[in-house]
Amino acid sequence: MNRHVVIIGGGFGGLEAAFSLKELLPSACTVTLVDRNAFHFFIPSIHEIVSGKTSAESIRIPFAAMLGPTGIRFVQDEMLALDRESREVRCRNTTLQYDYLVLGAGAENNFFGIAGAEEFSYCFRRPDDAEGIRNEVMRLLEDPVEPCHIVLAGGGTEGVETAGELLDLIKKEGREDDLKSGLVSIDLIEGRERLLTTFPAKAQDIAEQYLRDRGVNVLTRHAIVEVRNNAVLLDTGERRHAAVLVWTGGIQPPAMIRTLPLQKDRHGWLLVTDRLHSPDDDRIYGIGDAVSISGAEGPLPLQRLAHHAQDQARVAALNIANQLEGRDLVAYSPKNKPQLISLGREMGIFAQEGRVLSGPWVVVLKKAVERKYLMACLSRPVSSALGARIPGAGFVRRLRMRLFR
Ligand SMILES: Cc1cc2nc3c(=O)[nH]c(=O)nc-3n(C[C@H](O)[C@H](O)[C@H](O)COP(=O)(O)OP(=O)(O)OC[C@H]3O[C@@H](n4cnc5c(N)ncnc54)[C@H](O)[C@@H]3O)c2cc1C
Structure with missing residues (x-):
């Protein structure tokens, strides 16, 4: 039976979840990605718009163009509420029925109640x-x-x-x-x-x-x-x-997340287990900035970063595939990757697990990471669509994700 997976949010996490699901389960599920915007943004480069080095157009990619070739359905709408009984997501303009739901709604500014x-x-x-x-x-x-x-x-x-x-x-x-x-x-x-x-x-x-x-x-x-x-x-x-x-x-957590009938941590972030589903409902997954992950030894102390959102998306997609095929769910464990900061064109800082390096080369490296990501956004729909047509591609992908997760 074909299952419907609805993904809320097309940021780093949501987009990766959509591609991974389509690659893992090319024909066993229909994937719908919902975002209130028509574009996916490469947020880590927005500071360069301020100086004019980067234009807004160059870091926003239309969902329709990216998802069209893959068969992933895109709905531009805003999720407002959730009905767990009837498995429905209520959006501003539509209501979507789901078998599995992935919440990747990101975060919003916190003004800490400061007047003005x-x-x-x-x-x-x-x-x-x-x-x-x-x-x-x-x-x-x-x-x-x-x-x-x-x-x-x-x-x-x-x-x-x-x-x-x-x-x-x-x-x-x-x-x-x-x-x-x-x-x-x-x-x-x-x-x-x-x-x-x-x-x-x-x-x-x-x-x-x-x-x-x-x-x-x-x-x-x-x-x-x-x-x-x-x-x-x-x-x-x-x-x-x-x-x-x-x-x-x-x-802070988005207002929508704070109102959901699901457990949150004491700051209002959506609580998920280390399998990345809600402790209240194993058909509702949470990934990226919006979540707080409780591991075997308590909450995972994680920074809210793009690569964590993507890694979590891959694990959530793999676990949905595992659930559909009656396999055990796998646990998410965070990987430490270098963090790159630029301070204008002449200085950058590279930091990984206590090791710190600096110089203009970090700025070049950061730019290369951005280019690689944007290129992947454009080329991945084609490779996903091709993969979906090759028999056994989903199995190979699953094996790779299990081994190199
Ligand atoms: C200025 C800035 C610089 C950053 N720099 C870096 C960096 O250099 N390196 C790094 O690793 N991380 C960086 N981050 C953090 C990184 O951007 C986030 O960790 C990452 O975007 C989280 O991915 P996500 O998918 O959880 O959320 P997001 O990427 O924020 O995506 C959430 C998506 O959900 C959509 N959405 C939200 N609510 C709804 C709703 N109710 N209905 C429908 N759609 C909804 C939004 O439109 C958005 O597209 C930076 C963040 C900022 C703000």
Whole structure:
């Protein structure tokens, strides 16, 4: 009997789950991918839109073009609710019946209830957010007398990488001297002791020193307590000008996930077992940023990263195939891969398990990873469609995934 798998979210996790399922079970299941957007975004490069090195168009790929050749159905819609009794996903415009459901809805900005934060800041999660920031910064930089005060709220990867891109943009526009005089400024505000708290100390030192040396005001151990039009107030009582405020500080589970009739952890992330299905329902899988995984020894301490979302997607797809074929489910175990950060065109940081390297070559490497990913997005539909026509391809794929998961 042909089963229907519905996947919510076409980000790194959801897209990988769709391709993997189609490759594992070419004819045994129908796959529908639902996303509220018409495009898949390569989010890790959106900071480069701010400096103009990358355009929004070059990192967004239409789902229709990608999924068309594979037989994966795409529905542009927004999931609002779930009815577990009738196995139905309620979307804004349609209702979908599922046999298996994969939730890969990602995360959304967390403004931590700070007054004015949502109203007066730019989010930083989509290419058009980055385009809006670039347009506003350019408008200010093109006027030689108007002050251009930029505040980045949050000194994690997004804040640090955006600071690097803004430095490149200011240099390109010939406004470096104004960075010294204070007519142009970049404040990078972080509540914790250091920037890049999830990285080794050496990476933190490199980033802080590099940005400070080039004129960024790195304010660690400073918290924003209120945001007003054109200003932020800090916990020290200080008021900083903010003609452009970019919110790079923290994420939370999407509101839709928080309302589902399924177990969540204490922060509202969807709880899944190490087999990646909900403890309440083994036909509902969760992957990527939206989930918290509870392993045999408690919650897995995982950063929310693209490669984890993809690995989880492959395990979830494999487990759906295992369930359909009456096999045991396999456990997900995280793999550590290097993390690459760019601080503009001249400096990058490579970090893996305590090892830290830096230099412009990291920026080149990061670009190569992006190109490889985008090329795979374009070529994979063709290889998936071909694979589906070759007898035994699903079996080989399954064997490979079992062995190299
Ligand atoms: C600025 C930035 C830079 C980053 N840089 C890196 C990096 O360098 N390296 C790295 O590994 N990770 C990076 N990350 C993290 C990485 O992007 C995430 O870990 C990854 O995108 C998670 O994949 P996902 O599939 O869980 O969610 P996402 O990729 O966020 O995808 C979620 C999808 O679900 C859709 N969706 C959400 N709710 C609904 C709904 N109700 N109905 C229908 N569709 C819905 C969204 O439209 C979206 O397409 C970065 C993140 C940001 C914001």
